[in-house]
Every structure is written in C-alpha cells, then in structure tokens.
Amino acid sequence: MKNTIVINTDIEKGKINRNIYGHFAEHLGRCIYEGIWVGEDVNISHTKGIRNDVLNALQQLNIPVLRWPGGCFADEYHWKDGIGTREERKRIVNTHWGGVVENNHFGTHEFMLLCEFLGCEPYICGNVGSGTVQEMSEWIEYMTFDGESPMANWRKENGRTEPWHLKYFGVGNENWGCGGHMRPEYYADLYRRYQTYARNYGENRLYKIAGGPNVDDYNWTEILMKQAGAFMDGLSLHYYTIPGDFWKGKGSALNFTEDEWFISMNKALYMDELITKHSTIMDQYDPEKRVGLIIDEWGTWFDVEPGTNPGFLYQQNTIRDAVIAALHFHIFHEHCDRVQMANIAQTVNVLQAMILTEGDKMLKTPTYHVFDLFKVHQDATLLAIESDIEIIKRGEIEIPKVTVSASKDASGICHVSLVNIDVENSVNVELFLQGIEGNLELSGTVLTATVQNAHNTFDQPENVSPAEFRQFQLENDTIDVQLPPMSITILKINS
Ligand code: AHR
Numbered sequence: 001m002k003n004t005i006v007i008n009t010d011i012e013k014g015k016i017n018r019n020i021y022g023h024f025a026e027h028l029g030r031c032i033y034e035g036i037w038v039g040e041d042v043n044i045s046h047t048k049g050i051r052n053d054v055l056n057a058l059q060q061l062n063i064p065v066l067r068w069p070g071g072c073f074a075d076e077y078h079w080k081d082g083i084g085t086r087e088e089r090k091r092i093v094n095t096h097w098g099g100v101v102e103n104n105h106f107g108t109h110e111f112m113l114l115c116e117f118l119g120c121e122p123y124i125c126g127n128v129g130s131g132t133v134q135e136m137s138e139w140i141e142y143m144t145f146d147g148e149s150p151m152a153n154w155r156k157e158n159g160r161t162e163p164w165h166l167k168y169f170g171v172g173n174e175n176w177g178c179g180g181h182m183r184p185e186y187y188a189d190l191y192r193r194y195q196t197y198a199r200n201y202g203e204n205r206l207y208k209i210a211g212g213p214n215v216d217d218y219n220w221t222e223i224l225m226k227q228a229g230a231f232m233d234g235l236s237l238h239y240y241t242i243p244g245d246f247w248k249g250k251g252s253a254l255n256f257t258e259d260e261w262f263i264s265m266n267k268a269l270y271m272d273e274l275i276t277k278h279s280t281i282m283d284q285y286d287p288e289k290r291v292g293l294i295i296d297e298w299g300t301w302f303d304v305e306p307g308t309n310p311g312f313l314y315q316q317n318t319i320r321d322a323v324i325a326a327l328h329f330h331i332f333h334e335h336c337d338r339v340q341m342a343n344i345a346q347t348v349n350v351l352q353a354m355i356l357t358e359g360d361k362m363l364k365t366p367t368y369h370v371f372d373l374f375k376v377h378q379d380a381t382l383l384a385i386e387s388d389i390e391i392i393k394r395g396e397i398e399i400p401k402v403t404v405s406a407s408k409d410a411s412g413i414c415h416v417s418l419v420n421i422d423v424e425n426s427v428n429v430e431l432f433l434q435g436i437e438g439n440l441e442l443s444g445t446v447l448t449a450t451v452q453n454a455h456n457t458f459d460q461p462e463n464v465s466p467a468e469f470r471q472f473q474l475e476n477d478t479i480d481v482q483l484p485p486m487s488i489t490i491l492k493i494n495s
Contacts, residue, residue: 003429004388007406009414010435011384016407018064018378019341020332021371022123024297026071027106028097028350029312035348035357036114037106044360049105050114053362054348054355058118061354061371062378065168067123067296067343068111072096072178074170075129079139082107083158096178098311108143112164121167123296123343128172128187128194128211129180137197140169144204167207168341170296171195174238175211176220184223187211191228209294212236213278221278225285233290234340237278238297240351241268241324246301253302253315254453261320261423261452262394264300268324269399271298272331279338292340295332299345299352299367300324313350317456319449319464319486321352322366326419326488329374330405333382344371356456363461366454369447373466373490376415380407383414389429392422401427402483414493420483423452431479433493441494442479444469448487 025031038044038051045052069077073096081090082104089104115122124143126136141151146163155163171194173179175187182190191210198206210232213220224235243264244251251260279293300321301313308314325344332339344367348355354368383406390401399421406416414436420427433440446469456463469489471482483489 001390003390003402003427004432005404005429006386006432006434007414007416008384008386008434009408012408013382013384014336016333016336016377016380016382017340020329020336020339021061021063021375021378022065022067022341022343023063023347023354024067024071024343024345025347026350027069027073027077027094027102028071028346029309029314030349030357031346032106035355037110039105047117048113049110050117054357055117057355057362057364057368058347061368062375063118063120064378065121065123065341065343066115066118066347067125067170070125070173071297072174074125074173075127075131075179077127078131078135079108079142080135083109098309109158109160122164123168123170124166125170125173126194126198128175128190129178133194133197136194137199140166140198140206141201145201163202163204165204167205168209169198169206170209170211170236171198172211174214176214176217179211184220185227188224188227191224192231195231207233209234209236209296212238212294215239216274216277218277218281221281225282225291229285229291234292234294235282236294236296237274239271239274239295240297240299240301240345242301243267250301250303253300253305254318254455256320256453258423258452259394262392262397262399264320264324265327265421266397266399268327269331271328272334275331275335275339279335282338289337293335293338295339295342297345298328298342301351315351317353317356317365317367318453319366319447319455320452322370322447322464322488323419323421323486325352325367325370326374326417327403327421329370329377330403330417330419333377333405333407336382358458361458363456363458365456366447366464369464369466370488373445373447373488374417376409376490376492377405377407377417380409380415382407390427402429412495416491416493418481418483418489418491420485420487423486426485427483429481429483431481433477433479436477436493436495438495440474440477442472442474442491444472444489444491446484446487446489448484452486
C-alpha cells in the first residue's frame, strides 16, 4: 500500500511546550555522582565540581527544565543535610538505591548552579513521605525569600545573597509507592496541606505539581482531581517502557529479539492511551485544561548491565531506545493541550540516559541524538496532519509502520519528524504539503542503524550518530521519502 501524509502547514493545533523536552536527574547510582558531579579535587575537567564534558554535551540540548533530587530519593531527602561546608555535611545511607553512602556534596546550591550552567528551569521535588510540612516550607523560604528571614539569612551565610528563581515544585513523588504507600484520599489531603505552606515569596510564583498516578491507576487521577485539583497546577504521571515483566525480568538493553523490539514499540505507544484516558478524567474537573499533565518520569527500563550494581539501574542504549524516544515525543506533541512537561529518566548513567560515563570518558547515546534533533520542535506550533499508514501485524501486536509530527517555528520554518518503526524494511512515504507556497528548500537528517541493538561504546562513541538524509525527492508541494528501517528522520522545509 502507499503511505501518504498530508501536512497542513496552515492549520495550527497548539504550541509544543518546550518543557516536553525536560530531564530528570536523581541521586541514584552514578547519575549525580560521577555522571554530573565529580567534586573539585579530581583530575577530570570540571567547573566548580560539575564535569565539563557532560555539561558541554547537555548544554547542546537546550534543556528546558531539570527535575531533582528524585524520584524515590526525594521522599527520603532532607535538604538541610545538603547545604553548608561540604566536608561537614551529613553522610547518610541512600537506602532506596543500593544502600550506598550519600555524602550530600551535591545539594541545593550545586543543583541551582547546574541549572544556571544549563540555562534551564529547576524543578525540585519535595519530601512528603518522610519529611514535615515545616521542612518543605523552609526549603522554599531558603531558596526564594528575598529579605530578612531565618532561612534567607542562612542561605546568605552559605554564600548566596540573591534568592533563586524557582517555578516548578513537586509535592512528593510516587506517593502511592515509594513516597509513602498512601491511598489517594489520604495523599489528596496531605497534598492540600503541604502545598498550603509552599509559599510564593516576592515575585516568585510556584507551579505546584501533585504526585500523580501509577500508570493506569485512573482512580488516583479521579480522586486527586476531585479533592485537590483546585490547589494544583500540574499532576504527574509516570510510565516506563518495559518489554518484559518488572519483577521477573525486564529484558536486556542489548540482547533482545525482533519480537522484543515490537513488544517494546507497542508498549511505548501505550503512552498515548494513558495520556488520553487520564486527560479525559482531568477534563471533567478542569475543562479549561488549566492543570497540566506532567509526565515527569518516562523512558525504557531494562535489566541492569551484567556485573553492575542492581540498585544503580545502569543500562546501555541502542537505536531501539532512540526510536522509542521519538515515538514518545510524537505522542506528547499530539497532546500538547494537556501535556505541559515531560522529563526523561534519567540524564546520565541511569535508565534511558543521554550520556554514559566511565571514569573520565563519556559518550552520547542514541537517545541523546533524538533530543538534539528534536529540539527544533521546542515551543514551535504543532501542525495538523492526516495520514494513511500501513499497519505492522506481529502476533497480537498491530502498530503503524510510521509515526509523524510536524511543527512550524517562529521564523516560519517547518520541521517534519518521521519514525520508521519497522526493524527490517525501509518504507516509502509521500508527503503532501498543504498551505505552503513558493520554491521550497528541503534538507534532512537521519539517525539509523543496520542492526537492532546498535549502540555507542567508549571505543566507538560515534557508532550511532546523525547523518545527512538524502533519500527524498521534492516536486512542487510533494515530497517522496524513503525512510530506512529503524530510523528517525527530520526534514527541514523552508519556503
Ligand atoms: O527513575 C527511577 C525510579 O522510578 C524513581 O526513583 C521512581 O520515582 C520511579 O519508580
């Protein structure tokens, strides 16, 4: 069959919030320590303790927002342990992630510095599970109060005179699980209470995010929206793509069959159903769509690499991860009326990471390149698309061969991203551009591979990397493209 896509460059569907391209860095395994923070007394090149190679690579991505310090760690984190002279900071046990010593050398000041270096908004997740209202309230006072107060004075004593700007604040994490094993009714009340004391000081305005459901727990969304919807700006949702079973074996990041490829794709595409159903519930309580759905944890979750600490969640990253990332972005774009932010888990060395490090070496993963290629969609206008695409049938699985998204940026340039999910076959697609006139200039970039588990290593860090895309023919307003198997292609259309 012929695959056709009509891109209506004159029908705008909404704005793609750049925060959809957000990230998440937890005190977990080697994400913060080694991956980002190396301290000031090492031979690895750094700026004030933050490693420069990783920083430079992340700066390239235009990261809009970074979530920290967890995750499950957030509901065990006591922020006062992480300020003041580093050598005197409390050494605690990271009970959730590997039982290792957490020396608290990376705390509030270091995180805010990282955000300044990245030019991104900080998104801090507070502790509801094991922390007090006072502790949470004082943290916000410490960070954002400009004037004379016990916490602001303390901040100044610790070297920071000006308050920080802090917009995004999470009131707990996974409070149905590691964040306190609460029932939604109980958490909804706690949320109302804790958020009351999350104050707006001076000009600073908090965007408060409530801990949302686990995957398809629609009852959680219903109760939260009904009982606390009026007190929140965002509600989080967590969903990971796990080809196997979370407890019995998630599957390997590198050694997987073609069947597992398609299972992974199918599971990634499930994100669409989840967002649709949670949004439908939210619509009943918030028809104006004031409250954002915040997908503040998403990505692939495989078994850890053999021989690594099971509590560190270190996994390799292949072209499969890249395709999955692109599929997610296409879904998030389509839901841009409700999805205001998404944060991939996690930035470095943990789960579906952008970057892997080993000592002083680092590499960019295939997923990194998707974030780099797709940054052109940040804050762009989503365009309406109609498509007729072949379906892949594989046992019980039925998924489209190709997914697509198109946007127009502030200068009028259109970008079309296309994913060929098929692992074996290239696919021919005819793109019709409606509402565009004049001579078109077209260029493209592609990320692809010849084997399904292609990945980058410290010896071959460029194995999977973007290349110029030339397999297209432009005639008037029609583009004929040949998408390679397992590929992500971005077309740039200038009129
Ligand atoms: O990202 C790893 C963990 O997954 C997070 O700490 C937790 O919130 C989720 O279950």
